[in-house]
Amino acid sequence: MMDHAHDLACVREATDRLLSAVTALDDTALAGPSRLPGWSRGHVLAHLARNADALVNVLEGRPMYASAEARDAGIEEGAPRPLEVQVADLRDSAARLQAAGEAPADWTRTVELRNGVTDSASRVPLRRWAEVELHHVDLGTGYELEDLPAEFTERETGFLAERFSGHPGIPAIRLTDGTRAWTTGRAADVPDITVTGRPADLLGWLAGRRDGAALKVDGGELPKLPPL
Known part of the structure; x- marks a missing residue:
């Protein structure tokens, strides 16, 4: 059985680790390639910020993204931003998701994700935890799969x-x-x-x-x- 409160706490801890690592970078490192083909580290961070907002939409009963094109455009638009802006966006979007996760809700309800995929609301925090941990590894800044909890x-x-x-x-x-x-x-x-x-x-x-x-x-x- 999923414990969404426990998983939300794990998301917060993973996000704190990610933010600590990212703040040690500079704009040049941020523009450098990540381990994901075609994506810079800036793309990864922009994706993580927009994913947090998308999961707020999911928890609040709205479509995860307006469209696949809007999702991709948001990542491309956010990728070249300076480090200071990226960090603030990542921190603020993560806080919005935490607030949405802490609001009273029926965690047994079914929610809709991308491409018609459905799941229990209680698994949304685990999905976000995976986004944060695996994309932290994707940054290629020294955090490896062996370092994951x-x-x-x-x-x-x-x-x-x-x-x-x-x-x-x-x-x-x-x-x-x-x-x-x-x-x-x-x-x-x-x-x-x-x-x-x-x-x-x-x-x-x-x-x-x-x-x-x-x-x-x-x-x-x-x-x-x-x-x-």
Whole structure:
């Protein structure tokens, strides 16, 4: 069962870590490339700010974005801004999301995200936590998948494994870090392959941040996952 209040606190802590890292940059570093193809670090920060506002819309019953074009335009418009403006926007948008999350609400209700995706309102904070943590890694400023909180790594691995469950183009997979295990891919009584690796490497592969070269695969080859 989701504990949205706990996850909101985790989002706040992750955002504080991100802000501390970003304030150590300068405008030149901000304009430099991130680890996401075609995006500067400024693009990443602009996306995070607009994502916070978009999730406020979700929690308050409005469309997440006016359109896909508006989403992309907001990121492009915000990307070249100076560091001081980026930091203020990131901090202020995060505060708006925290306030929306702390307002009295029915957290069991179903909300609509992008592209017709629906979910429980109680999972919105976990989704935001993933945005902040993974995009912090994407900045390429020294925060790596190995630095992510252990709770986040375990829960996001489970979330992504669930996301790919039932996908007809992915074989039945058992994922394990040697202690915990998850299943994903097509439904089957017996997995087609078993994928074993360190928690950071499993999450990195599922999240499209690593190619899976560090993983051990038994029973076949590591499949290519569809984009998130």
